Amino acid sequence: MSLFLVNRYLGEEEDENISKEHASNDLLAKLQKKSKQNQEHSLKNKTANHTVKETQRHDVVKKRKSLPESNQEAQPRRKKKLAAASSRDLESNSGSAKGPSDACLTPRDGQKDEKEEEATAAPEAESEKPQTPGFTVMASFENKPVQKVHRVLPQWLAQPDVFQREIKNNLVPVSDIRGLCAPIVQKLHNNGIDHFFPVQAEVIPAILENMQNGLLIGRGGYKPRDLCVSAPTGSGKTLAFVLPIIQLLMERVVCEVRALAVLPTKELAQQVFKVFTSYAEGTPLKVVMVAGQKSFAAEQASLSEMRGNKRRSLADIVVSTPGRLVDHINKNSGFSLENLVFLVIDEADKMIDRMHQSWLRQVVKAVYKTKSDTRNISTFARTEDVFVTAASLSPPQIPLQKLLFSATLTQNPEKLQQLGLHQPRLFTSTRNHSAHVCNQDSFDFPQGLTEFYVPCTLSKKPLILLHFILRLKLSPILCFTNSRETAHRLFLLVQLFGGVQAAEFSSRLSPAERKHKLKEFEQGKIQLLISTDASARGIDINQVKCVVNYDAPQYIRTYIHRIGRTARAGKAGLAFTFLLGVQEKNFLQMVTNAGSPGIQKQIIKPENLKSMEARYEEILQELAKMIKGSPPGQVRFPVREVGTFQWTHHTQEGSGGVGAVQCDLGGGHGDC
Numbered sequence: 001m002s003l004f005l006v007n008r009y010l011g012e013e014e015d016e017n018i019s020k021e022h023a024s025n026d027l028l029a030k031l032q033k034k035s036k037q038n039q040e041h042s043l044k045n046k047t048a049n050h051t052v053k054e055t056q057r058h059d060v061v062k063k064r065k066s067l068p069e070s071n072q073e074a075q076p077r078r079k080k081k082l083a084a085a086s087s088r089d090l091e092s093n094s095g096s097a098k099g100p101s102d103a104c105l106t107p108r109d110g111q112k113d114e115k116e117e118e119a120t121a122a123p124e125a126e127s128e129k130p131q132t133p134g135f136t137v138m139a140s141f142e143n144k145p146v147q148k149v150h151r152v153l154p155q156w157l158a159q160p161d162v163f164q165r166e167i168k169n170n171l172v173p174v175s176d177i178r179g180l181c182a183p184i185v186q187k188l189h190n191n192g193i194d195h196f197f198p199v200q201a202e203v204i205p206a207i208l209e210n211m212q213n214g215l216l217i218g219r220g221g222y223k224p225r226d227l228c229v230s231a232p233t234g235s236g237k238t239l240a241f242v243l244p245i246i247q248l249l250m251e252r253v254v255c256e257v258r259a260l261a262v263l264p265t266k267e268l269a270q271q272v273f274k275v276f277t278s279y280a281e282g283t284p285l286k287v288v289m290v291a292g293q294k295s296f297a298a299e300q301a302s303l304s305e306m307r308g309n310k311r312r313s314l315a316d317i318v319v320s321t322p323g324r325l326v327d328h329i330n331k332n333s334g335f336s337l338e339n340l341v342f343l344v345i346d347e348a349d350k351m352i353d354r355m356h357q358s359w360l361r362q363v364v365k366a367v368y369k370t371k372s373d374t375r376n377i378s379t380f381a382r383t384e385d386v387f388v389t390a391a392s393l394s395p396p397q398i399p400l401q402k403l404l405f406s407a408t409l410t411q412n413p414e415k416l417q418q419l420g421l422h423q424p425r426l427f428t429s430t431r432n433h434s435a436h437v438c439n440q441d442s443f444d445f446p447q448g449l450t451e452f453y454v455p456c457t458l459s460k461k462p463l464i465l466l467h468f469i470l471r472l473k474l475s476p477i478l479c480f481t482n483s484r485e486t487a488h489r490l491f492l493l494v495q496l497f498g499g500v501q502a503a504e505f506s507s508r509l510s511p512a513e514r515k516h517k518l519k520e521f522e523q524g525k526i527q528l529l530i531s532t533d534a535s536a537r538g539i540d541i542n543q544v545k546c547v548v549n550y551d552a553p554q555y556i557r558t559y560i561h562r563i564g565r566t567a568r569a570g571k572a573g574l575a576f577t578f579l580l581g582v583q584e585k586n587f588l589q590m591v592t593n594a595g596s597p598g599i600q601k602q603i604i605k606p607e608n609l610k611s612m613e614a615r616y617e618e619i620l621q622e623l624a625k626m627i628k629g630s631p632p633g634q635v636r637f638p639v640r641e642v643g644t645f646q647w648t649h650h651t652q653e654g655s656g657g658v659g660a661v662q663c664d665l666g667g668g669h670g671d672c
């Protein structure tokens, strides 16, 4: 006798009296019946799906036949797809022996392929797509064209303070400018300036008013807003920052570095240094340049001295290039920026490109440097202003105001953001700001400038240049090439040809030689200065009547700065760009997109060059011999054959023409 009895439930119809064996036989028979029904059902489904696919394939073939010629190109690809689809179908047909799961997957695969086919063959027939019975469509795609996204400018870029681009008709009498002190007005008058240009009339009062409450706090006790100024080349941006800085610092008691101007090249630093020095004359202010023109030790000595055991600054205003500036920050313990009030970033777009050198980060670090020597902690010591709050401005700190200037200031907020600007304010003469939409490649051109392009071949370029000087008497000409090798060869060729006072200006020359050449050009001793882009930015040479782009510039900014060496300060000027046939379309498109008021075609007739051709051929032979005979290192470019000039491909910024293979002088054998 068992102690426990377990009763199990064996189904509704189970009778307690039926034996266990009988019950299990019944159950097995039931399961077998159900399985047979399932198999029959899945077979039926398979046949139905195959019929649907066949119908769809016929539809596609029909539609393709009715397509226009242009769509027929894609047929081989589609044929392949169809073949693949048929072979898969065949597989699925012959695969009836496969398990039921295969039978379920195959129709879905086939459906996907058919959808692709239809999308390629005739997208507009989307709505007519046959639906596979037994499947629910979960989602479908609308074949809409993707809309172009326009960059929307932040408020300060979209709504700038706009001033007139035209200089001559918008001069503002110096006496009309609020807050300008008498000694500065007098100095301007002595320098022959009684009127301000539009950019100066806007920006000078803005800088002055920020400091109305003294140098400790800005207007109304707030930290001053950083200013960005975008104005055409030659519109007088330099005086727009030099004058207010001199005025605001001239009554200082202790000499400390309070203004720092950073420029991309030595030549530009030299130029700005000259303007600062001229307007600081007669004030206690000391202006020092650290741009690598003197030895590091000499620059160090000009920046500070030791009196007893105390460091004493010898500079109020420092003009520098980024590399040398970082050297002084890191290696010159006597150089302090802890009292800096103005940081001027001239040619700001170029300086942003140099951000990888992290010069700005080093400057900011030096400005907010905390002294380890506690005895030296000033009451007004500053802390880096991550967030400006009431608490962060109390106690009051010396504010640092950034002033940015450029003729081609970027409107790319991501780039500008690298400068860490505080509530920036933009001054511009450019017209396209109101739309709130950013056009990063549109700039203002100087009013007095007339632009031309000269269609030419490689072999004729030097001849046309000589024609400009010798026949058309267009000198002084500032002529730009894309590489220093081209500049050097062109210079040698013009020199051999004779009759033209020419010089080259590139990194082949030492800074002292470059300075000398610029001076001679300015004095009118040089008719033709052949330069690389070393002189394209900012250089202010008074008498340049004409700029020639011997090589077409690759970038619009390069073009704007090059042609901006003429038509300065409201004067008239001419700019010619030599274009090979292959360059024309892209170049003209680029200039038009940039907002050029119009570039005219200037054709030089071949007969005008005829008389110079014989001499030119002789010169080419001579030049080739000269180059071949020169000791290695002196002429830095190889020549393959006498009389034939090497073709070079330039790909980097600052070299190469617009979308074309750039060739050197040609030599009458080029087939461009």
Ligand SMILES: Nc1ncnc2c1ncn2[C@@H]1O[C@H](COP(=O)(O)OP(=O)(O)OP(=O)(O)O)[C@@H](O)[C@H]1O
Pocket (backbone or CB within 6 Å): 193, 194, 195, 196, 197, 200, 231, 232, 233, 234, 235, 236, 237, 238, 239, 406, 407, 537, 538, 539, 540, 564, 568, 569
């Ligand atoms: N108010 C003025 N009256 C007469 N001449 C002026 C005035 N302001 C500036 N100039 C002259 O205009 C020329 C161009 O000025 P500046 O070099 O400052 O231009 P810029 O805007 O900085 O040009 P770039 O963008 O090419 O550097 C200089 O020779 C300068 O002396």
